[in-house]
Amino acid sequence: MARHIIAAVDEIPPGGRKQVEADGKKIVVFNLGGEFFALLDRCPHQGGALSGGILCGLTLSDEPGRYHFSRAGEMLRCPWHNWEFDIRTGKSWFDPRRTKVRAFPAHVEAGARLVEGPYQAETFPVQVEADYVVVEV
Amino acid sequence: MNIIRPIAAAGRPAAATLGLVDCDIHPRCADLGEYRPFMTDAMWHRLTTYGIHARHGFHKGYPFPKAAPLASRRDAWGPQGQPPASDLGFVQKQFLDHYGLDIGVLNPLQPSGQGDVNDDLSVALAHAVNEWQLAHWVDHDARLRASIVVPYEDAAASAAEIRKRAGDGRFCQVLLMSRTSEPLGRKRYWPIYEAAAEVGLPIGIHAFGFSGNAMTNGGWPSFYVEEVQEHATSAQAQVASFVVEGVFERFPTLKIVMIECGFGWMPSLGWRLDNSWKRLRDEVPHLKRAPSEYMREHVYVSTQPIEEPAKGEHLLDAMEWIGWDRILYASDYPHWDFDDPRIAIPSFIPAEKRAAIFGGNARSFYRL
Numbered sequence: 001m002a003r004h005i006i007a008a009v010d011e012i013p014p015g016g017r018k019q020v021e022a023d024g025k026k027i028v029v030f031n032l033g034g035e036f037f038a039l040l041d042r043c044p045h046q047g048g049a050l051s052g053g054i055l056c057g058l059t060l061s062d063e064p065g066r067y068h069f070s071r072a073g074e075m076l077r078c079p080w081h082n083w084e085f086d087i088r089t090g091k092s093w094f095d096p097r098r099t100k101v102r103a104f105p106a107h108v109e110a111g112a113r114l115v116e117g118p119y120q121a122e123t124f125p126v127q128v129e130a131d132y133v134v135v136e137v
Numbered sequence: 138m139n140i141i142r143p144i145a146a147a148g149r150p151a152a153a154t155l156g157l158v159d160c161d162i163h164p165r166c167a168d169l170g171e172y173r174p175f176m177t178d179a180m181w182h183r184l185t186t187y188g189i190h191a192r193h194g195f196h197k198g199y200p201f202p203k204a205a206p207l208a209s210r211r212d213a214w215g216p217q218g219q220p221p222a223s224d225l226g227f228v229q230k231q232f233l234d235h236y237g238l239d240i241g242v243l244n245p246l247q248p249s250g251q252g253d254v255n256d257d258l259s260v261a262l263a264h265a266v267n268e269w270q271l272a273h274w275v276d277h278d279a280r281l282r283a284s285i286v287v288p289y290e291d292a293a294a295s296a297a298e299i300r301k302r303a304g305d306g307r308f309c310q311v312l313l314m315s316r317t318s319e320p321l322g323r324k325r326y327w328p329i330y331e332a333a334a335e336v337g338l339p340i341g342i343h344a345f346g347f348s349g350n351a352m353t354n355g356g357w358p359s360f361y362v363e364e365v366q367e368h369a370t371s372a373q374a375q376v377a378s379f380v381v382e383g384v385f386e387r388f389p390t391l392k393i394v395m396i397e398c399g400f401g402w403m404p405s406l407g408w409r410l411d412n413s414w415k416r417l418r419d420e421v422p423h424l425k426r427a428p429s430e431y432m433r434e435h436v437y438v439s440t441q442p443i444e445e446p447a448k449g450e451h452l453l454d455a456m457e458w459i460g461w462d463r464i465l466y467a468s469d470y471p472h473w474d475f476d477d478p479r480i481a482i483p484s485f486i487p488a489e490k491r492a493a494i495f496g497g498n499a500r501s502f503y504r505l
Contacts, residue, residue: 053211079210079211080211
């Protein structure tokens with residue numbers, strides 16, 4: 001797996017996203033309250049580009065008439081058929097075992113470390129004093 | 138296991154060896170002003186001053202938005218923010234060219250005037266929508282065909298609109314909705330069928346519309362997910378009405394296609410009708426054959442949204458009953474439940490049958 005620097009941290013605010021291409025793959029990266037998650041930008045159902053979907057929460061119920069809304073902003077809905085995916089894992093809510101989006105490890109690295117490491121930064125210079133989002137593809 | 142298919146790229150289904158024909162595309166006007174050139178001053182005034190009068194109690198329709206804005210794919214807005222399927226250039230790029238469509242049938246839904254309580258406005262809008270389909274779509278892309286939108290609650294006016302289009306190959310069907318104020322087999326609608334048979338066009342019946350009645354047999358549903366199932370139940374009521382009222386006896390060349398209504402219910406409806414007919418035949422002596430025989434001669438279905446039983450053979454059984462020559466591919470573009478032709482028609486259906494579904498059947502049905 002190669003490590004790709006895909007954005008400066010400031011570029012993707014909490015709740016935001018960025019579509020990038022790394023190793024020939026279209027990938028969408030989300031910032032969830034400072035944590036970053038990277039998913040293949042293609043729905044496993046019929047192929048909709050997930051980067052165009054909305055983020056919502058998880059609505060559950062233990063019995064008719066009782067509803068619980070949680071995990072606001074953590075569930076990704078495909079822009080086509082509304083399939084729900086957990087952006088932390090890429091698993092679909094409906095069929096988590098068999099239907100999931102490929103997830104790539106993502107984390108934040110300090111620029112000071114990146115300028116020397118085995119990283120690939122395609123499009124912008126890395127500055128020592130800034131932090132960057134790194135995705136392993 | 139990650140399921141990764143190479144479907145982000147453009148391309149058409151390999152099995153579409155008889156062409157790729159889509160019988161369900163929903164164009165939309167970006168602005169009502171697009172209809173203006175095709176309306177009289179009086180009807181334009183009425184439309185813009187008083188609006189439409191849907192045959193039901195809620196201003197914007199049943200649950201809206203329907204799971205997605207304008208019930209559409211979220212990627213279906215054009216680069217300048219044009220509403221879904223309102224801009225020919227973007228429809229070509231995102232859909233017609235992307236999938237390599239040979240022919241696409243336009244089914245305008247809203248606002249089209251169909252079912253409007255105000256008869257004069259219904260007639261005027263339907264006519265305008267027909268002219269608009271030609272001026273904005275069909276005359277600019279030879280792959281597209283228009284539907285004759287008719288103000289179906291006024292059968293005489295509908296028949297006149299159909300006859301106006303006689304011989305115009307840019308139109309390939311007469312469009313009705315599945316929710317009508319009375320079951321479509323009733324004689325008040327027969328002038329529509331008479332005109333359609335006369336000009337040699339089939340009838341497309343698309344799920345939706347405003348009937349003035351509760352949309353389900355059990356009353357008003359609480360959820361959108363229930364409304365989606367109603368597409369199949371209203372379709373059954375309409376097919377039963379066509380058969381039992383004797384429409385196909387009276388108009389033996391008439392063919393209908395149920396669009397976006399599913400089709401898993403077809404065998405069950407045929408079995409039940411046949412069973413009852415054996416016992417109650419003398420109530421409907423105008424039927425000369427078993428009801429299922431009329432269904433399998435006159436009724437076609439479209440694929441989207443296709444039933445997805447756990448066992449593929451169940452789907453094959455239903456398709457076998459309906460007839461492999463009477464199932465038409467539909468995408469429903471640009472709506473949110475759109476079907477990618479390369480994914481939606483399962484590969485366990487034999488290749489030559491998929492070829493018929495993708496193109497051969499529609500070419501024959503629409504005489505393309």
